[in-house]
Amino acid sequence: MASKKLSRGVSTEVIIRELVRRVSSPVSRSSFFQSLSRLIQQQFSFDRLCINLYDPNSELISFFTAAEGTVVNALSPTRKAEKSTVAGHVISTKKPVIITDLAQYFSEELQNPLTESGLTTTMAFPLIINDDIIGTIHCSFVQEPDNLYAIMEFFLDIAPYIAICIGALIASEQKERWVATNIASHSDPKISQEGFIYESAKIRQVMKTADRVARLEIPVLILGETGTGKSLLANIIHSISKRHNNTFVHVNCPAIAESLFESELFGHAKGAFTGALSSRVGRLELAQKGTLFLDEIAELSLEMQSKILHVLDYQSFQRVGESSSIPVQTRIIAATNINVDKAIRQDKLRKDLYYRLSTYIIEIPPLRERPEDIPVLSNYFINELSTSQGLPKINLSDELMHALINYYWPGNIRELKNVLNQLLVKNFIANKIDCNDIKEVMSMDTMNSRIPEKNNCTDDSDNSGNIDDVSMSLQEVEKRHIKEVLHFTKGVISGPKGAATLLGLPRSTLQHRMRKLGITN
Protein backbone atom coordinates (compact mmCIF):
# COMPACT_ATOMS: atom_id res chain seq x y z
CA MET A 1 0.00 0.00 0.00
CA ALA A 2 1.55 3.29 -1.02
CA SER A 3 1.07 6.30 1.17
CA LYS A 4 -1.24 8.93 -0.26
CA LYS A 5 -1.22 12.59 0.65
CA LEU A 6 -2.90 13.30 3.97
CA SER A 7 -6.34 14.57 3.14
CA ARG A 8 -7.42 17.53 5.23
CA GLY A 9 -10.97 16.97 3.89
CA VAL A 10 -12.14 15.50 7.17
CA SER A 11 -10.83 17.40 10.15
CA THR A 12 -9.45 15.56 13.17
CA GLU A 13 -12.34 17.11 15.05
CA VAL A 14 -14.84 15.17 12.90
CA ILE A 15 -12.87 11.97 13.49
CA ILE A 16 -12.82 12.56 17.25
CA ARG A 17 -16.56 13.18 17.34
CA GLU A 18 -17.14 10.01 15.35
CA LEU A 19 -14.96 7.96 17.72
CA VAL A 20 -16.65 9.36 20.80
CA ARG A 21 -20.04 8.69 19.22
CA ARG A 22 -19.03 5.06 18.69
CA VAL A 23 -17.88 4.41 22.25
CA SER A 24 -20.98 6.14 23.60
CA SER A 25 -23.10 3.15 22.65
CA PRO A 26 -22.15 -0.45 23.45
CA VAL A 27 -19.32 -1.39 21.10
CA SER A 28 -16.81 -4.24 20.92
CA ARG A 29 -13.06 -3.65 20.82
CA SER A 30 -12.81 -4.96 17.25
CA SER A 31 -15.63 -2.83 15.86
CA PHE A 32 -14.20 0.28 17.57
CA PHE A 33 -10.76 -0.54 16.15
CA GLN A 34 -12.17 -1.17 12.67
CA SER A 35 -13.95 2.20 12.72
CA LEU A 36 -10.75 3.90 13.86
CA SER A 37 -8.77 2.13 11.18
CA ARG A 38 -11.31 3.12 8.49
CA LEU A 39 -11.30 6.76 9.63
CA ILE A 40 -7.50 6.82 9.48
CA GLN A 41 -7.49 5.15 6.05
CA GLN A 42 -9.63 8.06 4.82
CA GLN A 43 -6.75 10.36 5.75
CA PHE A 44 -3.76 8.36 4.47
CA SER A 45 -2.75 4.79 3.70
CA PHE A 46 -0.75 2.64 6.07
CA ASP A 47 0.33 -0.97 6.05
CA ARG A 48 -0.23 -1.88 9.67
CA LEU A 49 -2.15 -0.34 12.54
CA CYS A 50 -2.07 -1.74 16.02
CA ILE A 51 -2.99 -0.76 19.57
CA ASN A 52 -1.33 -2.28 22.64
CA LEU A 53 -2.63 -2.09 26.20
CA TYR A 54 -0.21 -1.74 29.09
CA ASP A 55 -0.69 -3.08 32.62
CA PRO A 56 1.64 -1.20 35.02
CA ASN A 57 1.26 -3.85 37.72
CA SER A 58 2.49 -6.79 35.67
CA GLU A 59 4.45 -4.52 33.24
CA LEU A 60 2.92 -6.58 30.44
CA ILE A 61 1.78 -5.36 27.03
CA SER A 62 -1.12 -7.06 25.28
CA PHE A 63 -2.93 -6.47 22.00
CA PHE A 64 -6.08 -4.37 22.35
CA THR A 65 -7.45 -6.44 19.45
CA ALA A 66 -6.01 -8.05 16.31
CA ALA A 67 -3.86 -5.59 14.32
CA GLU A 68 -5.04 -4.27 10.97
CA GLY A 69 -2.96 -4.90 7.82
CA THR A 70 0.36 -6.70 7.53
CA VAL A 71 0.49 -9.78 9.73
CA VAL A 72 3.44 -9.85 12.11
CA ASN A 73 3.51 -13.48 13.23
CA ALA A 74 6.46 -13.33 15.59
CA LEU A 75 4.80 -10.85 17.95
CA SER A 76 3.40 -12.54 21.02
CA PRO A 77 -0.08 -11.25 22.02
CA THR A 78 1.15 -10.66 25.60
CA ARG A 79 4.74 -9.70 26.30
CA LYS A 80 6.97 -7.86 28.75
CA ALA A 81 7.32 -4.11 28.10
CA GLU A 82 11.08 -4.33 27.41
CA LYS A 83 12.66 -0.92 26.82
CA SER A 84 14.50 -2.36 23.79
CA THR A 85 11.17 -2.75 21.94
CA VAL A 86 9.34 0.15 20.29
CA ALA A 87 6.28 -0.16 22.57
CA GLY A 88 8.43 -0.61 25.69
CA HIS A 89 10.40 2.51 24.79
CA VAL A 90 7.24 4.59 24.29
CA ILE A 91 5.86 3.29 27.61
CA SER A 92 8.99 4.09 29.59
CA THR A 93 9.45 7.58 28.09
CA LYS A 94 5.76 8.45 27.50
CA LYS A 95 6.99 10.03 24.26
CA PRO A 96 6.30 9.12 20.61
CA VAL A 97 8.87 7.24 18.54
CA ILE A 98 9.36 7.46 14.78
CA ILE A 99 11.73 5.06 13.05
CA THR A 100 12.23 5.42 9.30
CA ASP A 101 14.74 2.60 8.89
CA LEU A 102 13.70 -0.30 11.06
CA ALA A 103 16.38 -2.65 9.65
CA GLN A 104 19.15 -0.29 10.72
CA TYR A 105 17.56 0.64 14.02
CA PHE A 106 17.41 -2.94 15.21
CA SER A 107 20.76 -4.71 15.12
CA GLU A 108 20.92 -8.24 13.74
CA GLU A 109 21.02 -9.86 17.15
CA LEU A 110 17.91 -7.84 18.09
CA GLN A 111 15.85 -8.78 15.01
CA ASN A 112 12.54 -7.00 14.98
CA PRO A 113 9.39 -8.86 13.89
CA LEU A 114 8.23 -5.77 11.96
CA THR A 115 11.36 -5.81 9.76
CA GLU A 116 10.88 -9.51 9.12
CA SER A 117 7.40 -8.71 7.83
CA GLY A 118 8.77 -6.22 5.28
CA LEU A 119 7.90 -3.03 7.17
CA THR A 120 10.56 -0.30 7.04
CA THR A 121 8.97 2.60 8.88
CA THR A 122 6.99 2.75 12.10
CA MET A 123 5.63 5.38 14.40
CA ALA A 124 4.29 4.77 17.90
CA PHE A 125 2.45 7.12 20.25
CA PRO A 126 1.65 6.85 23.94
CA LEU A 127 -2.01 6.59 24.99
CA ILE A 128 -2.24 8.58 28.21
CA ILE A 129 -5.15 9.26 30.55
CA ASN A 130 -4.61 11.59 33.51
CA ASP A 131 -0.84 11.20 33.22
CA ASP A 132 -1.01 7.38 33.35
CA ILE A 133 -0.01 5.44 30.28
CA ILE A 134 -2.64 2.88 29.29
CA GLY A 135 -1.14 1.71 26.01
CA THR A 136 0.44 2.59 22.68
CA ILE A 137 -0.79 3.04 19.12
CA HIS A 138 1.50 2.01 16.25
CA CYS A 139 1.26 2.79 12.55
CA SER A 140 3.75 1.12 10.18
CA PHE A 141 4.62 1.32 6.50
CA VAL A 142 6.40 -0.82 3.92
CA GLN A 143 7.74 2.39 2.36
CA GLU A 144 8.45 5.60 4.22
CA PRO A 145 5.53 7.94 3.34
CA ASP A 146 6.44 11.37 1.97
CA ASN A 147 4.00 13.07 4.33
CA LEU A 148 5.50 11.54 7.47
CA TYR A 149 5.42 14.84 9.35
CA ALA A 150 1.71 15.45 8.64
CA ILE A 151 0.89 11.87 9.70
CA MET A 152 2.81 12.37 12.93
CA GLU A 153 0.91 15.60 13.62
CA PHE A 154 -2.34 13.79 12.97
CA PHE A 155 -1.54 11.09 15.53
CA LEU A 156 -0.34 13.65 18.08
CA ASP A 157 -3.74 15.35 17.77
CA ILE A 158 -5.83 12.25 17.93
CA ALA A 159 -3.95 10.01 20.41
CA PRO A 160 -5.37 11.67 23.60
CA TYR A 161 -8.91 11.05 22.36
CA ILE A 162 -8.20 7.48 21.35
CA ALA A 163 -6.89 7.01 24.91
CA ILE A 164 -10.10 8.40 26.43
CA CYS A 165 -12.26 6.21 24.15
CA ILE A 166 -10.27 3.08 25.00
CA GLY A 167 -10.43 3.95 28.70
CA ALA A 168 -14.23 4.26 28.43
CA LEU A 169 -14.49 1.01 26.49
CA ILE A 170 -12.42 -0.93 29.01
CA ALA A 171 -14.37 0.55 31.93
CA SER A 172 -17.62 -0.59 30.32
CA GLU A 173 -16.13 -4.06 29.70
CA GLN A 174 -15.20 -4.26 33.39
CA LYS A 175 -18.69 -3.25 34.37
CA GLU A 176 -20.22 -5.85 32.06
CA ARG A 177 -17.93 -8.51 33.51
CA TRP A 178 -19.01 -7.51 36.96
CA VAL A 179 -22.67 -7.67 36.05
CA ALA A 180 -22.15 -11.08 34.39
CA THR A 181 -20.49 -12.53 37.48
CA ASN A 182 -22.78 -10.93 40.02
CA ILE A 183 -26.22 -10.65 38.48
CA ALA A 184 -26.69 -14.38 38.93
CA SER A 185 -26.25 -13.89 42.65
CA HIS A 186 -28.02 -10.57 42.86
CA SER A 187 -30.67 -12.08 45.01
CA ASP A 188 -27.90 -11.45 47.55
CA PRO A 189 -29.00 -8.09 48.94
CA LYS A 190 -25.42 -7.15 49.85
CA ILE A 191 -24.43 -6.37 46.28
CA SER A 192 -25.94 -3.46 44.40
CA GLN A 193 -26.65 -4.15 40.76
CA GLU A 194 -24.67 -1.10 39.71
CA GLY A 195 -21.36 -2.37 41.04
CA PHE A 196 -21.23 -0.75 44.46
CA ILE A 197 -20.75 -3.48 47.05
CA TYR A 198 -22.15 -2.81 50.49
CA GLU A 199 -23.98 -4.17 53.48
CA SER A 200 -24.18 -1.14 55.76
CA ALA A 201 -27.23 1.02 56.28
CA LYS A 202 -25.01 4.08 55.71
CA ILE A 203 -24.20 3.05 52.15
CA ARG A 204 -27.77 1.89 51.53
CA GLN A 205 -28.78 5.49 52.23
CA VAL A 206 -26.02 6.80 49.91
CA MET A 207 -27.24 4.51 47.11
CA LYS A 208 -30.85 5.57 47.63
CA THR A 209 -29.85 9.23 47.38
CA ALA A 210 -27.65 8.59 44.33
CA ASP A 211 -30.52 6.81 42.62
CA ARG A 212 -32.84 9.78 43.12
CA VAL A 213 -30.27 12.42 42.23
CA ALA A 214 -29.24 10.54 39.08
CA ARG A 215 -32.66 11.11 37.58
CA LEU A 216 -32.43 14.89 38.01
CA GLU A 217 -30.32 17.17 35.83
CA ILE A 218 -28.62 18.98 38.70
CA PRO A 219 -24.91 19.12 39.49
CA VAL A 220 -23.73 16.88 42.32
CA LEU A 221 -20.85 17.22 44.74
CA ILE A 222 -19.47 13.98 46.16
CA LEU A 223 -17.46 14.21 49.38
CA GLY A 224 -15.40 11.48 50.98
CA GLU A 225 -11.90 10.46 51.92
CA THR A 226 -9.55 9.05 49.36
CA GLY A 227 -10.52 5.60 48.05
CA THR A 228 -14.08 5.63 49.42
CA GLY A 229 -15.56 5.13 45.94
CA LYS A 230 -16.33 8.70 44.81
CA SER A 231 -15.33 8.00 41.18
CA LEU A 232 -17.26 4.74 41.17
CA LEU A 233 -20.35 6.50 42.52
CA ALA A 234 -20.06 9.28 39.91
CA ASN A 235 -19.95 6.60 37.24
CA ILE A 236 -23.00 4.89 38.72
CA ILE A 237 -24.95 8.17 38.82
CA HIS A 238 -24.14 8.63 35.12
CA SER A 239 -25.09 5.08 34.21
CA ILE A 240 -28.50 5.28 35.86
CA SER A 241 -29.21 8.79 34.56
CA LYS A 242 -30.98 9.66 31.30
CA ARG A 243 -27.54 10.49 29.93
CA HIS A 244 -26.22 6.93 30.13
CA ASN A 245 -26.05 6.55 26.33
CA ASN A 246 -23.66 9.50 26.10
CA THR A 247 -20.10 9.78 27.30
CA PHE A 248 -18.86 9.88 30.89
CA VAL A 249 -15.58 11.81 30.97
CA HIS A 250 -13.44 11.58 34.12
CA VAL A 251 -11.00 14.45 34.69
CA ASN A 252 -8.52 13.99 37.52
CA CYS A 253 -7.92 17.73 38.05
CA PRO A 254 -4.50 17.65 39.78
CA ALA A 255 -3.10 15.23 37.19
CA ILE A 256 -3.27 17.88 34.45
CA ALA A 257 -0.64 20.66 34.49
CA GLU A 258 -2.22 24.01 35.40
CA SER A 259 -0.94 25.64 32.21
CA LEU A 260 -2.65 22.97 30.06
CA PHE A 261 -5.86 22.62 32.01
CA GLU A 262 -7.91 25.24 30.21
CA SER A 263 -7.18 23.87 26.73
CA GLU A 264 -7.64 20.27 27.97
CA LEU A 265 -11.04 21.13 29.39
CA PHE A 266 -12.35 23.62 26.86
CA GLY A 267 -10.29 22.80 23.77
CA HIS A 268 -8.45 25.38 21.70
CA ALA A 269 -8.43 27.05 18.29
CA LYS A 270 -5.66 26.47 15.77
CA GLY A 271 -2.80 28.87 16.54
CA ALA A 272 -4.23 29.80 19.97
CA PHE A 273 -0.75 29.35 21.45
CA THR A 274 2.65 28.07 20.37
CA GLY A 275 2.26 24.42 19.51
CA ALA A 276 -1.49 24.62 18.83
CA LEU A 277 -1.04 23.32 15.28
CA SER A 278 -4.70 22.47 14.85
CA SER A 279 -7.92 23.13 16.69
CA ARG A 280 -8.83 20.67 19.41
CA VAL A 281 -12.00 19.58 21.18
CA GLY A 282 -11.84 19.75 24.98
CA ARG A 283 -13.07 17.20 27.49
CA LEU A 284 -16.13 19.27 28.35
CA GLU A 285 -17.30 19.04 24.75
CA LEU A 286 -16.48 15.32 24.65
CA ALA A 287 -18.99 14.92 27.44
CA GLN A 288 -21.68 16.79 25.44
CA LYS A 289 -25.09 15.45 26.59
CA GLY A 290 -23.17 13.17 28.94
CA THR A 291 -21.43 13.70 32.27
CA LEU A 292 -18.17 15.44 33.12
CA PHE A 293 -16.69 14.20 36.38
CA LEU A 294 -14.26 16.71 37.92
CA ASP A 295 -12.31 14.71 40.48
CA GLU A 296 -10.47 16.63 43.23
CA ILE A 297 -11.98 19.92 42.05
CA ALA A 298 -10.58 21.93 44.98
CA GLU A 299 -7.10 21.40 43.54
CA LEU A 300 -7.93 23.65 40.58
CA SER A 301 -6.76 27.24 40.44
CA LEU A 302 -9.35 29.84 41.44
CA GLU A 303 -9.33 31.13 37.85
CA MET A 304 -10.26 27.72 36.48
CA GLN A 305 -12.88 27.33 39.20
CA SER A 306 -14.51 30.56 38.01
CA LYS A 307 -14.57 29.25 34.41
CA ILE A 308 -16.33 26.12 35.59
CA LEU A 309 -18.81 28.26 37.46
CA HIS A 310 -19.48 30.09 34.18
CA VAL A 311 -20.26 26.77 32.47
CA LEU A 312 -22.65 25.86 35.28
CA ASP A 313 -24.37 29.25 35.11
CA TYR A 314 -24.60 29.75 31.35
CA GLN A 315 -24.28 26.22 29.90
CA SER A 316 -21.72 27.54 27.45
CA PHE A 317 -17.96 27.96 27.18
CA GLN A 318 -15.30 29.34 24.87
CA ARG A 319 -12.41 27.39 23.46
CA VAL A 320 -8.99 28.92 24.14
CA GLY A 321 -8.27 31.42 21.34
CA GLU A 322 -11.90 31.65 20.17
CA SER A 323 -14.35 34.41 20.99
CA SER A 324 -17.63 32.67 20.21
CA SER A 325 -19.48 30.74 22.89
CA ILE A 326 -20.31 27.09 22.37
CA PRO A 327 -23.48 25.80 24.06
CA VAL A 328 -22.98 22.65 26.08
CA GLN A 329 -25.43 20.28 27.77
CA THR A 330 -23.04 18.49 30.04
CA ARG A 331 -23.90 17.47 33.56
CA ILE A 332 -21.13 18.23 36.02
CA ILE A 333 -20.38 15.94 38.94
CA ALA A 334 -17.51 17.07 41.14
CA ALA A 335 -15.71 15.38 44.00
CA THR A 336 -13.22 16.28 46.66
CA ASN A 337 -11.59 14.52 49.60
CA ILE A 338 -10.73 17.70 51.47
CA ASN A 339 -12.59 19.56 54.20
CA VAL A 340 -14.63 22.03 52.14
CA ASP A 341 -15.25 24.54 54.93
CA LYS A 342 -11.54 24.79 55.57
CA ALA A 343 -10.78 25.02 51.83
CA ILE A 344 -13.25 27.92 51.51
CA ARG A 345 -11.73 29.66 54.55
CA GLN A 346 -8.26 29.24 53.08
CA ASP A 347 -9.41 30.62 49.70
CA LYS A 348 -8.66 27.36 47.94
CA LEU A 349 -12.24 26.69 46.94
CA ARG A 350 -14.50 29.44 45.60
CA LYS A 351 -17.54 29.85 47.81
CA ASP A 352 -19.81 30.61 44.82
CA LEU A 353 -18.66 27.47 43.02
CA TYR A 354 -19.22 25.43 46.15
CA TYR A 355 -22.77 26.77 46.51
CA ARG A 356 -23.48 26.10 42.84
CA LEU A 357 -22.12 22.54 43.04
CA SER A 358 -23.66 21.75 46.35
CA THR A 359 -27.22 21.76 44.99
CA TYR A 360 -26.82 18.17 46.03
CA ILE A 361 -24.06 16.80 48.24
CA ILE A 362 -23.51 13.09 48.70
CA GLU A 363 -21.05 12.16 51.40
CA ILE A 364 -19.51 8.68 51.37
CA PRO A 365 -18.47 7.63 54.88
CA PRO A 366 -14.97 6.19 55.39
CA LEU A 367 -14.66 2.41 55.58
CA ARG A 368 -13.77 2.41 59.30
CA GLU A 369 -17.21 3.93 59.99
CA ARG A 370 -19.00 1.08 58.24
CA PRO A 371 -17.24 -2.12 59.30
CA GLU A 372 -20.28 -4.18 58.17
CA ASP A 373 -19.09 -3.56 54.61
CA ILE A 374 -15.64 -5.10 55.14
CA PRO A 375 -16.60 -8.83 54.95
CA VAL A 376 -18.77 -8.42 51.86
CA LEU A 377 -16.21 -6.20 50.11
CA SER A 378 -13.38 -8.57 51.06
CA ASN A 379 -15.16 -11.62 49.66
CA TYR A 380 -16.07 -9.73 46.51
CA PHE A 381 -12.48 -8.55 45.92
CA ILE A 382 -11.01 -11.99 46.67
CA ASN A 383 -13.29 -13.47 43.98
CA GLU A 384 -12.63 -10.68 41.50
CA LEU A 385 -8.86 -10.54 41.98
CA SER A 386 -8.29 -14.28 42.08
CA THR A 387 -10.30 -14.71 38.86
CA SER A 388 -8.63 -11.85 36.99
CA GLN A 389 -5.10 -12.85 38.06
CA GLY A 390 -5.51 -16.62 37.98
CA LEU A 391 -4.59 -16.94 41.68
CA PRO A 392 -6.13 -19.46 44.09
CA LYS A 393 -8.84 -18.02 46.36
CA ILE A 394 -8.27 -17.64 50.08
CA ASN A 395 -10.68 -18.27 52.91
CA LEU A 396 -10.55 -15.50 55.43
CA SER A 397 -10.59 -17.08 58.88
CA ASP A 398 -12.48 -15.29 61.67
CA GLU A 399 -9.16 -14.15 63.03
CA LEU A 400 -8.05 -12.61 59.73
CA MET A 401 -11.44 -11.01 59.19
CA HIS A 402 -11.21 -9.59 62.70
CA ALA A 403 -7.90 -7.98 61.81
CA LEU A 404 -9.36 -6.47 58.64
CA ILE A 405 -12.40 -5.13 60.47
CA ASN A 406 -10.29 -3.53 63.16
CA TYR A 407 -7.83 -1.77 60.91
CA TYR A 408 -8.12 1.99 60.42
CA TRP A 409 -8.10 1.95 56.58
CA PRO A 410 -6.76 5.43 55.81
CA GLY A 411 -6.79 4.48 52.09
CA ASN A 412 -10.32 3.04 52.42
CA ILE A 413 -11.62 0.57 49.80
CA ARG A 414 -8.68 1.13 47.47
CA GLU A 415 -6.36 0.11 50.27
CA LEU A 416 -8.53 -2.90 51.20
CA LYS A 417 -8.41 -4.08 47.59
CA ASN A 418 -4.66 -3.67 47.54
CA VAL A 419 -4.16 -5.49 50.84
CA LEU A 420 -6.27 -8.43 49.62
CA ASN A 421 -4.34 -8.52 46.37
CA GLN A 422 -1.09 -8.78 48.31
CA LEU A 423 -2.53 -11.51 50.53
CA LEU A 424 -3.57 -13.52 47.47
CA VAL A 425 -0.03 -13.31 46.11
CA LYS A 426 1.49 -14.22 49.49
CA ASN A 427 -0.87 -17.17 49.79
CA PHE A 428 0.06 -18.31 46.28
CA ILE A 429 3.77 -18.21 47.11
CA ALA A 430 3.64 -19.74 50.61
CA ASN A 431 0.42 -21.78 50.26
CA LYS A 432 -0.95 -20.23 53.45
CA ILE A 433 -1.54 -16.89 55.10
CA ASP A 434 -1.71 -15.97 58.74
CA CYS A 435 -1.92 -12.91 60.97
CA ASN A 436 1.72 -12.10 60.43
CA ASP A 437 1.14 -11.76 56.70
CA ILE A 438 -1.81 -9.48 57.24
CA LYS A 439 0.21 -7.42 59.70
CA GLU A 440 3.06 -7.07 57.26
CA VAL A 441 0.80 -6.12 54.36
CA MET A 442 -1.10 -3.51 56.35
CA SER A 443 2.03 -1.90 57.82
CA MET A 444 0.61 -3.01 61.17
CA ASP A 445 3.69 -1.95 63.10
CA THR A 446 2.14 1.49 63.24
CA MET A 447 -1.47 0.70 62.51
CA ASN A 448 -2.21 -2.15 64.92
CA SER A 449 -4.05 -0.22 67.54
CA ARG A 450 -7.55 -1.15 66.48
CA ILE A 451 -6.98 -4.87 66.82
CA PRO A 452 -8.44 -5.97 70.14
CA GLU A 453 -5.94 -7.04 72.74
CA LYS A 454 -7.24 -10.59 72.82
CA ASN A 455 -6.67 -11.00 69.13
CA ASN A 456 -3.65 -13.24 68.51
CA CYS A 457 -2.55 -10.93 65.74
CA THR A 458 -1.41 -8.37 68.27
CA ASP A 459 0.64 -10.59 70.52
CA ASP A 460 4.04 -9.46 69.29
CA SER A 461 3.14 -5.97 68.20
CA ASP A 462 4.08 -2.64 69.58
CA ASN A 463 1.00 -0.53 70.20
CA SER A 464 2.84 2.77 70.45
CA GLY A 465 1.57 4.13 67.14
CA ASN A 466 -1.98 4.41 68.38
CA ILE A 467 -4.02 5.98 65.64
CA ASP A 468 -7.05 6.13 67.86
CA ASP A 469 -5.23 8.94 69.60
CA VAL A 470 -7.80 11.68 69.26
CA SER A 471 -5.13 14.32 68.95
CA MET A 472 -4.00 12.88 65.64
CA SER A 473 -5.77 14.36 62.61
CA LEU A 474 -6.59 12.23 59.62
CA GLN A 475 -3.97 14.13 57.63
CA GLU A 476 -1.35 13.21 60.19
CA VAL A 477 -2.39 9.57 60.00
CA GLU A 478 -2.22 9.69 56.21
CA LYS A 479 1.16 11.40 56.29
CA ARG A 480 2.52 8.87 58.72
CA HIS A 481 1.20 5.97 56.70
CA ILE A 482 2.67 7.25 53.44
CA LYS A 483 6.03 7.85 55.16
CA GLU A 484 6.01 4.31 56.54
CA VAL A 485 5.29 2.85 53.14
CA LEU A 486 8.01 5.00 51.53
CA HIS A 487 10.43 3.82 54.19
CA PHE A 488 9.43 0.23 53.46
CA THR A 489 9.98 0.69 49.69
CA LYS A 490 13.23 2.60 50.34
CA GLY A 491 11.77 5.68 48.65
CA VAL A 492 10.68 3.89 45.47
CA ILE A 493 7.38 5.39 44.28
CA SER A 494 6.50 3.71 40.99
CA GLY A 495 6.75 0.16 39.66
CA PRO A 496 5.20 -3.02 41.03
CA LYS A 497 7.09 -2.79 44.33
CA GLY A 498 6.77 0.97 44.67
CA ALA A 499 4.81 2.91 47.27
CA ALA A 500 2.07 3.86 44.79
CA THR A 501 1.29 0.19 44.08
CA LEU A 502 1.40 -0.75 47.76
CA LEU A 503 -0.96 2.06 48.63
CA GLY A 504 -3.14 1.25 45.63
CA LEU A 505 -2.87 4.79 44.27
CA PRO A 506 -1.92 6.06 40.81
CA ARG A 507 1.67 7.39 40.93
CA SER A 508 0.58 10.95 40.08
CA THR A 509 -1.99 10.93 42.91
CA LEU A 510 0.57 9.72 45.43
CA GLN A 511 3.07 12.38 44.34
CA HIS A 512 0.37 14.99 44.60
CA ARG A 513 -0.54 13.84 48.14
CA MET A 514 3.13 13.84 49.15
CA ARG A 515 3.49 17.43 47.98
CA LYS A 516 0.30 18.39 49.80
CA LEU A 517 1.36 16.73 53.03
CA GLY A 518 4.89 18.13 52.78
CA ILE A 519 6.53 14.71 52.48
CA THR A 520 9.93 14.85 50.84
CA ASN A 521 11.33 11.63 49.52
Ligand SMILES: Nc1ncnc2c1ncn2[C@@H]1O[C@H](COP(=O)(O)OP(=O)(O)OP(=O)(O)O)[C@@H](O)[C@H]1O
Ligand atom coordinates in the same frame (compact mmCIF):
# COMPACT_ATOMS: atom_id res chain seq x y z
N1 LIG B 1 -18.48 -0.01 47.41
C1 LIG B 1 -17.58 -0.42 46.52
N2 LIG B 1 -17.75 -1.58 45.89
C2 LIG B 1 -16.83 -2.05 45.01
N3 LIG B 1 -15.70 -1.42 44.71
C3 LIG B 1 -15.47 -0.25 45.30
C4 LIG B 1 -16.40 0.32 46.22
N4 LIG B 1 -15.92 1.50 46.63
C5 LIG B 1 -14.74 1.68 46.01
N5 LIG B 1 -14.47 0.63 45.21
C6 LIG B 1 -13.23 0.43 44.42
O1 LIG B 1 -12.16 1.01 45.17
C7 LIG B 1 -11.26 1.72 44.32
C8 LIG B 1 -11.21 3.19 44.71
O2 LIG B 1 -12.47 3.79 44.43
P1 LIG B 1 -12.59 5.23 43.74
O3 LIG B 1 -11.47 5.47 42.78
O4 LIG B 1 -13.97 5.37 43.23
O5 LIG B 1 -12.34 6.14 45.04
P2 LIG B 1 -12.25 7.73 45.14
O6 LIG B 1 -12.99 8.10 46.37
O7 LIG B 1 -12.67 8.36 43.85
O8 LIG B 1 -10.68 7.93 45.37
P3 LIG B 1 -9.80 9.31 45.21
O9 LIG B 1 -10.30 10.31 46.18
O10 LIG B 1 -8.42 8.85 45.55
O11 LIG B 1 -9.95 9.73 43.77
C9 LIG B 1 -11.76 1.49 42.91
O12 LIG B 1 -11.10 0.35 42.38
C10 LIG B 1 -13.26 1.21 43.10
O13 LIG B 1 -13.78 0.43 42.04
